[in-house]
Amino acid sequence: xxxxxxxxxxxxxxxxxxxxxxxxxxxxxxxxxxxxxxxxxxxxxxxxxxxxxxxxxxxxxxxxxxxxxxxxxxxxxxxxxxxxxxxxxxxxxxxxxxxxxxxxxxxxxxxxxxxxxxxxxxxxxxxxxxxxxxxxxxxxxxxxxxxxxxxxxxxxxxxxxxxxxxxxxxxxxxxxxxxxxxxxxxxxxxxxxxxxxxxxxxxxxxxxxxxxxxxxxxxxxxxxxxxxxxxxxxxxxxxxxxxxxxxxxxxxxxxxxxxxxxxxxxxxxxxxxxxxxxxxxxxxxxxxxxxxxxxxxxxxxxxxxxxxxxxxxxxxxxxxxxxxxxxxxxxxxxxxxxxxxxxxxxxxxxxxxxxxxxxxxxx
Ligand code: TRP
Numbered sequence: 001x002x003x004x005x006x007x008x009x010x011x012x013x014x015x016x017x018x019x020x021x022x023x024x025x026x027x028x029x030x031x032x033x034x035x036x037x038x039x040x041x042x043x044x045x046x047x048x049x050x051x052x053x054x055x056x057x058x059x060x061x062x063x064x065x066x067x068x069x070x071x072x073x074x075x076x077x078x079x080x081x082x083x084x085x086x087x088x089x090x091x092x093x094x095x096x097x098x099x100x101x102x103x104x105x106x107x108x109x110x111x112x113x114x115x116x117x118x119x120x121x122x123x124x125x126x127x128x129x130x131x132x133x134x135x136x137x138x139x140x141x142x143x144x145x146x147x148x149x150x151x152x153x154x155x156x157x158x159x160x161x162x163x164x165x166x167x168x169x170x171x172x173x174x175x176x177x178x179x180x181x182x183x184x185x186x187x188x189x190x191x192x193x194x195x196x197x198x199x200x201x202x203x204x205x206x207x208x209x210x211x212x213x214x215x216x217x218x219x220x221x222x223x224x225x226x227x228x229x230x231x232x233x234x235x236x237x238x239x240x241x242x243x244x245x246x247x248x249x250x251x252x253x254x255x256x257x258x259x260x261x262x263x264x265x266x267x268x269x270x271x272x273x274x275x276x277x278x279x280x281x282x283x284x285x286x287x288x289x290x291x292x293x294x295x296x297x298x299x300x301x302x303x304x305x306x307x308x309x310x311x312x313x314x315x316x317x318x319x320x321x322x323x324x325x326x327x328x329x330x331x332x333x334x335x336x337x338x339x340x341x342x343x344x345x346x347x348x349x350x351x352x353x354x355x356x357x358x359x360x361x362x363x
Contacts, residue, residue: 018053022168024061027079028069032228034213034221056096067151088318103336106343111161117191160184167200178204196353211276259295
């Protein structure tokens with residue numbers, strides 16, 4: 001683990017205190033194997049194995065998702081599938097605070113207040129915004145801000161509100177989100193200096209051991225490339241999800257080496273994905289099978305069995321929750337209630353600090 005933006009002193013002082021771990025998932029798309037290995041599994045493990053004094057907050061960032069996606073049905077379905085996935089994979093909603101961002105109205109309210117402690121110039125430097133402007137500038141006769149909403153521009157402020165609302169100390173994220181956590185730090189510093197020290201400065205935590213999976217076609221596994229291995233199938237009830245997983249694995253692109261030829265494990269997507277699931281002994285065994293010339297079809301079968309062995313026990317619970325959204329809804333509302341015990345207080349302090357408070361006590 002590395003604390004990307006914390007200097008030595010901050011890292012040490014943070015590590016001696018109970019951690020408050022918080023992370024969010026945008027609700028677009030249906031979880032795939034890359035999400036499982038990169039975010040879901042490590043987050044659940046850290047909540048299970050963490051110190052008893054640590055507190056974990058996991059939430060569905062549905063107000064963030066409408067920045068990227070304006071299909072209401074997709075947002076809705078994705079929220080349901082992601083919530084069901086996290087719970088089916090073992091997240092214990094009694095142990096962590098598991099909620100939906102939109103159930104905590106204090107968050108967008110805080111985002112507005114933080115907007116007023118965030119310089120526009122800081123947002124001009126955000127990678128996602130700059131990339132969108134660059135893409136426009138490459139086209140002739142297109143305004144630099146063409147198609148860019150205030151939602152996209154202010155995305156990091158809403159994310160800062162998510163984080164600062166709960167005084168998170170550790171924010172596990174992928175590399176692409178480090179800048180956003182640093183912006184949250186920056187905004188917190190500005191507010192604390194201008195008014196009152198109310199917000200903890202968060203640190204991004206990037207786990208270098210977490211595998212970034214390659215997709216079926218050799219590019220990074222990503223929904224936008226359509227090269228993923230779905231965790232629980234694509235939602236089509238006609239096709240058995242286990243069969244769908246096997247079919248996807250059989251589609252992994254390989255070279256044209258003949259079955260008995262020795263193969264290079266370090267240049268193989270099958271082997272790479274296998275390493276994210278297998279024990280060191282199993283990995284060593286497959287490595288030697290590569291060297292003695294395993295057929296691609298057999299390597300894929302071994303990979304399928306390994307992944308399926310880990311995921312199969314979660315399937316029943318996933319489909320049970322998907323078929324019973326009432327249970328999901330109750331779990332999320334219970335999480336929101338826990339989250340709001342914190343957020344109501346934090347927002348109240350923030351409003352008082354900026355001078356927004358009752359003019360007089362009424363009996
Ligand atoms: N922006 C994050 C992503 O796309 C999701 C997110 C929203 C988040 N709010 C957050 C992550 C707060 C960590 C903390 O992955």
